[in-house]
Amino acid sequence: MTFTLLNSSCADFLNQEPISNSSVTGFYKTQADIEQGVAGAYNSLQSYKQYGANFIYFMEVRSDNTYTESITTSGGIYGDFDLFRTVPTNSILDLTWAGCYEGIQRCNLVLGNIDNVVMSEDLKNQYKGEMLFxxxxxxxxxxxxxGDVPLVTKEVQDPFDAFEFTRTPTSEIYQQIVTDLNEASELLSEKVIVSKIGSATAGAANALLGKVYLTLKDYPKAEVALKKVIDSKVYKLLDNYADVFDVTNKNSAESIFEIQYNKDITDQGSRFANIFAPKGSTEVTGGVGTSLGDNTPTEDLYGKYEEGDLRKEISIGQVSDGRIYCKKFVIAPVLPNQSDANFIVLRYADVLLMYAEALNENGYKADGDALNYLNDIRKRAGLEVYTAGELSSQELFREVVWKERRFELAFENHRWFDLLRTGKAVEIMNASANGEFRIEAYQLLFPIPQSQIDAAPDKMTQNDKY
Structure with a gap:
């Protein structure tokens, strides 16, 4: 039987060093060992299995924001995300599942061993907070x-122990997420440590906690968590939207948490230019590497920007043959899949829009902070602000905030999840399909990778109708 919960085989699992073999080698003995483990957890986020590539297909291509130019590339494994044809044997499902659990294992290893290591308590708390985040x-x-996935909060020392994990109810997963983020917000420093640019902060924990509560429709708690980020005065909207994504302005005052990439270190560069550039084109990449034409903006998105919206030309580029592409996070690579652009996971504009949404849900006010924060976003985009008279009800305000999120946060891996949490996914996707597909409610979740079912058929169950 093949072990696949945390990796592709027992041998692969045991051969990870130092990440997964610590129980055998006693690796975590010094501060340097812990720091290497912490770096490994961040590297999991950076990997192509997560934010480096695969999440784009789950979170943007799946939505009405983007599509894949060629649905047959690599046997259709990417195009199937676009057309809602994803089956349990799709290898991207398997790789992403494994990549996520590799990252969780790395966090659990640090958390399970750090108290036995001699180091300053302040630094120990910082690293604990980062791993919890x-x-x-x-x-x-x-x-x-x-949906329901195995909840693993301890180091898996024996690979065969993983077969004991079954799917944990979603409600329990969310309880653990909230617990981890509340603890992380207490342990983490409020400001980024200069020597640890890119590491998680209390602001990142609270911003993510606010997003979690918004997803759970616990609007009072979302409001509290997001207000902590605003009141910290650590972050601000940059005056110029373009500066948020300027590769020379990484980790700016608007950035709360972003995945770090570096073109000058082998295998530490980002792949976005090669993934996003129109298929077969060389203008975006300078001819370096293959251009895939994935995460291509839909005509629906492109055509719905308001006249004069400054965000449009910053977010969407166009090559000489007229094809458009996702311009965010794109700078020409120095080698194939080796570019310098970071990926922003959380930023202050997102916090302001979430806070405005939470305020509105907690009690509509015609002319309050919610309207002010919404208009702050619009002013920077070069658009006219809304008046209280135009947004004269809770429902009108709700719809406008949801709409604004689409254009402000386009291509930042929020759209599909926004469609899910607002209950709009089936309606909007069917309206945008142009007859290519029609989705049903069960497709709001992806199929569990078949490898997981095969590894433990008596423990793992498949999502309905897959």
Missing amino acids: IRALTYFNLVRIW
Whole structure:
């Protein structure tokens, strides 16, 4: 039987060093060992199995924002996400599941061993907070993609122990996410440590906690968590929308948490330019590597930007043959799949829009903070602000905030999850399908990878109708 919950085989699992073999080698003995383990957890987020590539298909291509130019590339494994034809044997499902649990295992290893290591308590608390944040973020992605998933909060020392894990109810997963983020917010520093640019902060924990509560429709708690981020005064909207995505302005004052990439370190560069550039084109990449034409903006999105919206030309580029492409997170690579653009997971504009939404849900006010924060976003985009008279009801305000999120946060891996949490996914996707597909409610979750079912058929069950 093949072990696949955390990796592709028992041998692969045991051969990971130092990430998964610590129980055998006693690796975690020094501060340097812990720091290497922490770096490994961040690397899991950076991997192509998560934010480096695969999440784009789950979170943007799946939505009405983008599509794949060629649905037959690699046997259709990417195009199937676009057309709602994903089957349990799709290898992207398997790789992403494994990548997420690899990251969780790395967090659990650090959390399970750090108290035995001699180091300053302040630094120990910081690293604990970072691992709790990454674990919570990873489970938040897992539960929104697959629903019930195995909840593993301890190091899996024996690979065969993984066969004991079955799917945990979504409600329990969310309880763990909330617990981890509340603890992380207490342990983490409020400001980024200069020597640890890109590491999680209390602001990141609270921003993510606010998003979790918004997803759970617990609007009072969402309001509290998001207000902590605003009141911290650590973050701000940049004056120029373009500066948020300027590769020379990484980790800006608007950025709360972003995945770090570096073109000058082998295998540490980002793949976005090669993934996003129109298929077969060389203008975006300078001819370096293959251009896939994935995450291509839909005509629906492109045509719905308001006249004068400054975000449109910053978010969407166009090559000489007229094809458009996702311009965010794109800078020409120095080698194939080796570019310098980071990927932003959480930023202050998202917090302001979520806070405005939470305020509105907690009690509509015609002319309050919610309207002010919404208009702050619009002013920067070069658009006219809304008046209280135009948004004269809770329902009108709700719809406008949801709409604004689409254009402000396009291509940042929020759209599919926004459609899910607002209950709009089936309606909007069927309206946008142009007859290519018609989705049903069961397709709001992805199929559990078949490898997981095969590894433990008496423990793992498949999502309905797959």
